[in-house]
Amino acid sequence: xxxxxxxxxxxxxxxxxxxxxxxxxxxxxxxxxxxxxxxxxxxxxxxxxxxxxxxxxxxxxxxxxxxxxxxxxxxxxxxxxxxxxxxxxxxxxxxxxxxxxxxxxxxxxxxxxxxxxxxxxxxxxxxxxxxxxxxxxxxxxxxxxxxxxxxxxxxxxxxxxxxxxxxxxxxxxxxxxxxxxxxxxxxxxxxxxxxxxxxxxxxxxxxxxxxxxxxxxxxxxxxxxxxxxxxxxxxxxxxxxxxxxxxxxxxxxxxxxxxxxxxxxxxxxxxxxxxxxxxxxxxxxxxxxxxxxxxxxxxxxxxxxxxxxxxxxxxxxxxxxxxxxxxxxxxxxxxxxxxxxxxxxxxxxxxxxxxxxxxxxxxxxxxxxxxxxxxxxxxxxxxxxxxxxxxxxxxxxxxxxxxxxxxxxxxxxxxxxxxxxxx
Amino acid sequence: xxxxxxxxxxxxxxxxxxxxxxxxxxxxxxxxxxxxxxxxxxxxxxxxxxxxxxxxxxxxxxxxxxxxxxxxxxxxxxxxxxxxxxxxxxxxxxxxxxxxxxxxxxxxxxxxxxxxxxxxxxxxxxxxxxxxxxxxxxxxxxxxxxxxxxxxxxxxxxxxxxxxxxxxxxxxxxxxxxxxxxxxxxxxxxxxxxxxxxxxxxxxxxxxxxxxxxxxxxxxxxxxxxxxxxxxxxxxxxxxxxxxxxxxxxxxxxxxxxxxxxxxxxxxxxxxxxxxxxxxxxxxxxxxxxxxxxxxxxxxxxxxxxxxxxxxxxxxxxxxxxxxxxxxxxxxxxxxxxxxxxxxxxxxxxxxxxxxxxxxxxxxxxxxxxxxxxxxxxxxxxxxxxxxxxxxxxxxxxxxxxxxxxxxxxxxxxxxxxxxxxx
Ligand SMILES: Nc1ncnc2c1ncn2[C@@H]1O[C@H](COP(=O)(O)OP(=O)(O)OP(=O)(O)O)[C@@H](O)[C@H]1O
Ligand SMILES: Nc1ncnc2c1ncn2[C@@H]1O[C@H](COP(=O)(O)OP(=O)(O)OP(=O)(O)O)[C@@H](O)[C@H]1O
Ligand SMILES: [Mg+2]
Ligand SMILES: [Mg+2]
Numbered sequence: 001x002x003x004x005x006x007x008x009x010x011x012x013x014x015x016x017x018x019x020x021x022x023x024x025x026x027x028x029x030x031x032x033x034x035x036x037x038x039x040x041x042x043x044x045x046x047x048x049x050x051x052x053x054x055x056x057x058x059x060x061x062x063x064x065x066x067x068x069x070x071x072x073x074x075x076x077x078x079x080x081x082x083x084x085x086x087x088x089x090x091x092x093x094x095x096x097x098x099x100x101x102x103x104x105x106x107x108x109x110x111x112x113x114x115x116x117x118x119x120x121x122x123x124x125x126x127x128x129x130x131x132x133x134x135x136x137x138x139x140x141x142x143x144x145x146x147x148x149x150x151x152x153x154x155x156x157x158x159x160x161x162x163x164x165x166x167x168x169x170x171x172x173x174x175x176x177x178x179x180x181x182x183x184x185x186x187x188x189x190x191x192x193x194x195x196x197x198x199x200x201x202x203x204x205x206x207x208x209x210x211x212x213x214x215x216x217x218x219x220x221x222x223x224x225x226x227x228x229x230x231x232x233x234x235x236x237x238x239x240x241x242x243x244x245x246x247x248x249x250x251x252x253x254x255x256x257x258x259x260x261x262x263x264x265x266x267x268x269x270x271x272x273x274x275x276x277x278x279x280x281x282x283x284x285x286x287x288x289x290x291x292x293x294x295x296x297x298x299x300x301x302x303x304x305x306x307x308x309x310x311x312x313x314x315x316x317x318x319x320x321x322x323x324x325x326x327x328x329x330x331x332x333x334x335x336x337x338x339x340x341x342x343x344x345x346x347x348x349x350x351x352x353x354x355x356x357x358x359x360x361x362x363x364x365x366x367x368x369x370x371x372x373x374x375x376x377x378x379x380x381x382x383x384x385x386x387x388x389x390x391x392x393x394x395x396x397x398x399x400x401x402x403x404x405x406x407x408x409x410x411x412x413x414x415x416x417x418x419x420x421x422x423x
Numbered sequence: 424x425x426x427x428x429x430x431x432x433x434x435x436x437x438x439x440x441x442x443x444x445x446x447x448x449x450x451x452x453x454x455x456x457x458x459x460x461x462x463x464x465x466x467x468x469x470x471x472x473x474x475x476x477x478x479x480x481x482x483x484x485x486x487x488x489x490x491x492x493x494x495x496x497x498x499x500x501x502x503x504x505x506x507x508x509x510x511x512x513x514x515x516x517x518x519x520x521x522x523x524x525x526x527x528x529x530x531x532x533x534x535x536x537x538x539x540x541x542x543x544x545x546x547x548x549x550x551x552x553x554x555x556x557x558x559x560x561x562x563x564x565x566x567x568x569x570x571x572x573x574x575x576x577x578x579x580x581x582x583x584x585x586x587x588x589x590x591x592x593x594x595x596x597x598x599x600x601x602x603x604x605x606x607x608x609x610x611x612x613x614x615x616x617x618x619x620x621x622x623x624x625x626x627x628x629x630x631x632x633x634x635x636x637x638x639x640x641x642x643x644x645x646x647x648x649x650x651x652x653x654x655x656x657x658x659x660x661x662x663x664x665x666x667x668x669x670x671x672x673x674x675x676x677x678x679x680x681x682x683x684x685x686x687x688x689x690x691x692x693x694x695x696x697x698x699x700x701x702x703x704x705x706x707x708x709x710x711x712x713x714x715x716x717x718x719x720x721x722x723x724x725x726x727x728x729x730x731x732x733x734x735x736x737x738x739x740x741x742x743x744x745x746x747x748x749x750x751x752x753x754x755x756x757x758x759x760x761x762x763x764x765x766x767x768x769x770x771x772x773x774x775x776x777x778x779x780x781x782x783x784x785x786x787x788x789x790x791x792x793x794x795x796x797x798x799x800x801x802x803x804x805x806x807x808x809x810x811x812x813x814x815x816x817x818x819x820x821x822x823x824x825x826x827x828x829x830x831x832x833x834x835x836x837x838x839x840x841x842x843x844x845x846x
Contacts, residue, residue: 221688222695228648230667232655244653261687265644272645 008282008394010143016285019389020292021050027381028296031374035303036366040349040357042295052116053096053145054284056277057173060183061195062087062151065214069183069252070095070146073277074138078148079103081134087151091130092169095146098135106131119172127164143281147173154192166194171201178284179277180208182245185215186227191238199238210276211235211247216266217257224249224262248273282393293386300378301347305354307370308337313363323363330355433566435815436704442812443708443715444473450804451719454797458726459789463772463780465718475539476519476568477707479700480596483606484618485510485574488637491676492606493518493569496700497561501571502526504557510574514553515592518569521558529554542595550587566704570596577615589617594624601707602700603631605668608638609650614661622661633699634658634670639689640680647672647685671696705816716809723801724760724770728777730793731760736786746786753778 024045031037038044058066067089071077079101082088094109094117104112106128110120120131130150149170174180180202191199202209213231216224228249239245250266250273257263312333314322326333330351338345361367447468454460461467481489490512494500502524505511517532517540527535529551533543543554553573572593597603603625614622625632636654639647651672662668673689673696680686737745749756753774761768784790 221685222691225651225670225672225688226667229651229655229670232652233659233667234665236656236659242657244649244656247648247652249648262644264684265648268645 008285010281012392013143013281013285016289016389016392017050019392020288021047023381023385023389024050024292027377027385028292028299031303031371031378032299034368034371034374035299035306037299037302040302040354041298045295046113048114048116050288051114053143054178054280055116055145055147055173055176056179056181056280057147057149057170057177058181058183059149059170059195059198060151060181060212061188061190061192062153064151064183064185064188065252066151066183067148069181069212069214070148072253073146073274074136074140076136076138078134078136078138080132081148087153089148089150091132091150092173093131093148094133095141095148096133096135097138097141097145099137100135101137102133102135104133104135105129106133109133116176120169123164123169123172127169130162130164140277144277147177149173152192152195152198154190154194167198167201170198174202174205174208177205177208178280178287179210180205181210181212183212183214184231186213186219186224187215189227189231189234191234196238203240206239206241206243206245209239209245211245212252212273213247213249214252216249216262217251217259220259221261286393289386289390293382296378296381296386297344297347298349300375300382301343302349303375303378304341304343304370305334305337305348306367307375309333309363310367310369313367319362319364326363327355327359433704436566436708439708439712439812439815440473442815443711444470446804446808446812447473447715450800450808451715451722454726454794454801455722457791457794457797458722458729460722460725463725463777464721468718469536471537471539473711474537476566477601477703478539478568478570478596478599479602479604479703480570480572480593480600481604481606482572482593482618482621483574483635484611484613484615485576487574487606487608487611488675489574489606490571492604492635492637493571495676496569496697497559497563499559499561501557501559501561503555504571510576512571512573514555514573515550515596516554516571517556518564518571519556519558520561520564520568522560523558524560525556525558527556527558528552529556532556539599543592546587546592546595550592553585553587563700567700570600572596575615575618575621577613577617590621590624593621597625597628597631600628600631601703601710602633603628604633604635606635606637607654609636609642609647610638612650612654612657614657619661626663629662629664629666629668632662632668633696634668635675635696636670636672637675639672639685640674640682643682644684709816712809712813716805719801719804719809720767720770721772723798723805724766725772726798726801727764727766727793728757728760728771729790730798732756732786733790733792736790742785742787749786750778750782 029044032044058069060066063085067081067083071081071083074095078093078095080093080103091106094115096115106120107125109115109117109131110128111118115133117131117133120128150166152166182199211231213228216228219227228247232244232247235245248269250269251257252270252273257266309326312322312326313319334348334351337343338348452467455467481492483489486508490504490506494504494506497518501516501518503516503526514529517538519538529543530548532538532540532554533551534541538556540554540556543551573589575589605622634654636651639651642650651670655667655670658668671692673692674680675693675696680689732749735745735749736742757771757774760766761771
């Protein structure tokens with residue numbers, strides 16, 4: 001069960017990453033810009049959007065072993081890590097790869113263009129002083145970034161003392177994470193109000209949530225069953241999905257086991273966890289490909305819409321009347337475009353939102369004419385470039401074998417393309 | 424952990440039982456009758472109310488091993504038991520003790536005065552033809568009665584074919600049971616709609632519910648953890664209490680284990696289950712004592728109320744006016760009685776209900792005068808006879824050590840008395 005090698009070499013992943021970046025920069029971005037895609041849809045993609053490593057977010061009550069867990073996985077202590085029975089970690093810490101040890105305070109991290117944390121500025125200085133990047137040299141960090149977090153404590157005190165909204169910050173990271181690990185330990189099963197609120201804010205990310213029952217060797221088997229049962233009993237009520245969250249049961253640090261009777265179970269669970277972590281880079285890469293597919297399809301439809309609207313505009317008089325007419329009739333205009341170009345309805349934006357966004361634009365002045373070369377370049381990306389890139393994934397990664405990770409779910413949201421690619 | 428002997432000898436239990444019966448018949452019942460207690464409160468207690476053995480009700484989806492479970496515990500096949508992979512048991516079966524094997528059909532069982540199933544007549548012939556008593560000679564049955572039930576199946580078909588309301592019948596037994604075992608097996612975790620409805624009807628009996636995860640040896644440890652976790656995840660949502668139900672994990676039949684890796688766990692769990700079952704008779708006896716304490720206190724207050732009301736009545740004229748006056752003022756009358764006699768408010772009935780019940784009685788004619796001997800006999804029962812009986816319980820039974828059984832809960836509903844007894 002335990003695979004000592006990741007399914008995909010980190011170099012393959014890097015290769016695909018560079019391929020994606022090139023495709024976007026050379027063939028998608030120019031068309032996006034020509035037709036003002038980012039004014040209508042999401043912002044322009046940056047290099048850091050492609051480069052960012054899969055992120056694993058750790059959340060849990062204090063002292064459940066989050067920091068120890070990271071140190072165990074990266075097989076060393078990350079700079080600035082503190083471990084202790086009392087609440088120790090008091091910052092959000094991005095544990096990342098670097099050849100040299102380095103600790104960078106949050107204010108600096110948030111402005112570094114090569115790090116995916118610029119969005120954190122919105123939480124202000126109160127939060128940034130409680131954020132840092134801890135970089136160090138560890139093989140696993142070449143593939144994955146960990147986010148260590150301050151342990152949740154029960155009671156009001158801590159919350160008011162923090163100076164930022166823990167739940168909101170945790171949600172920000174959860175949104176961007178590829179995996180969210182909720183840590184519990186056999187002595188601390190309680191889900192405090194704040195932790196409960198945090199878990200509730202993770203709704204919509206259920207497919208990314210995994211649970212770790214840590215320190216499982218500190219109790220005997222019967223006690224472990226009671227503890228684990230109690231955890232599931234209450235977690236089911238908080239997470240609320242009918243699908244049961246995957247729990248990794250074990251002791252995630254380097255020390256020897258206290259009760260050894262379940263050693264085989266803990267070993268198997270650890271192997272599963274490591275395998276799932278090691279699959280993250282290729283899964284994240286598949287997700288990025290899928291996201292670029294989706295974006296390119298939207299961009300193509302967008303370009304066709306914009307150039308179509310431009311074409312409807314009269315050369316000289318009655319421009320504003322015509323534009324009003326088009327705005328009022330956008331739903332039908334979309335349907336006409338869809339039929340004429342045989343485009344999938346799902347790639348079209350919501351007509352009302354679209355109208356709202358371009359109400360104050362001047363169709364004749366701002367909208368560019370149909371440019372076959374630019375628009376065809378998108379078709380080429382979808383029909384040739386991205387499928388070619390996908391062939392570089394090993395087949396077992398693409399077939400999405402149920403490894404308890406989120407790749408399956410993500411892939412299935414875009415079956416059309418995935419099918420075309422894999423057939 | 425495993426105790427080969429029950430905490431209390433079955434003879435001690437029988438002794439206390441006879442003691443209780445005697446106290447009730449000789450000292451409580453005469454006063455109850457004199458003051459028409461049963462017209463206001465619960466019906467008169469029968470010998471069978473004292474004699475009835477603790478009842479263990481088994482419920483579960485079909486084929487989870489309910490019938491095998493009973494046969495395993497009583498160490499023989501009870502007459503009329505059928506075991507098989509398809510739905511087999513199609514009746515409610517009371518598995519009871521008798522020196523000879525005997526199967527009695529439901530219609531006959533429901534009229535036997537020595538069996539506690541007379542109430543089942545209310546479900547009619549449609550149900551009674553699906554009910555039977557299976558008596559046989561097995562040591563455990565001298566202490567406990569088991570109720571085997573038809574396994575719940577998914578889907579509409581079965582329900583309409585039954586001819587009685589499964590959920591209602593199950594609730595009837597649950598009400599009278601001392602322990603309710605919900606059986607699941609590792610291959611059949613599903614909680615069908617009907618089973619869910621049945622579990623929901625058990626609300627209010629949460630303290631009696633235990634869960635059995637049967638056939639736990641049919642999967643390996645990791646699979647067992649997943650199965651068990653999934654069970655707790657969904658059970659928590661159905662049972663809804665914050666307190667986690669106790670689950671006994673194991674394989675409850677005589678066959679050897681399939682996967683043996685968890686043999687020590689299964690042995691410990693089995694020992695716990697047996698211990699909890701063996702505690703049932705003494706726990707049930709404690710409950711019966713508590714119930715008699717409660718009833719005697721109510722009967723005493725009732726006798727004082729009735730004789731007080733009688734005393735207020737004029738000898739000759741104006742009777743009905745006085746009675747109306749008393750009826751209208753019952754709340755104050757009660758408070759007056761309470762103060763004058765220093766009685767606990769909790770022993771008083773609801774004045775409105777009381778008024779409703781005696782509105783059509785004639786206080787002068789139906790209500791008896793104060794009879795010191797009769798009323799003092801109740802005080803004596805409370806102050807001497809029952810405490811003396813309680814001394815026959817071994818101390819560890821009374822201290823209600825947390826054995827995961829319902830005795831603690833039951834005792835704590837009547838702390839006043841329990842305290843007096845044990846101090
Ligand atoms: N697998 C383990 N088994 C037993 N004890 C552990 C394990 N991992 C960590 N501990 C102990 O638990 C305590 C808390 O560990 P650690 O500081 O890593 O937790 P944390 O979740 O990061 O806490 P905080 O939220 O306060 O940062 C320490 O005393 C540590 O030695
Ligand atoms: N502990 C066990 N481990 C494995 N298999 C078992 C175990 N107990 C019973 N079985 C098997 O499961 C099947 C069902 O058993 P049984 O008839 O006792 O279940 P049941 O719950 O009484 O079913 P029904 O609801 O239909 O009466 C049988 O094939 C039996 O051999
Ligand atoms: Mg920490
Ligand atoms: Mg059966």
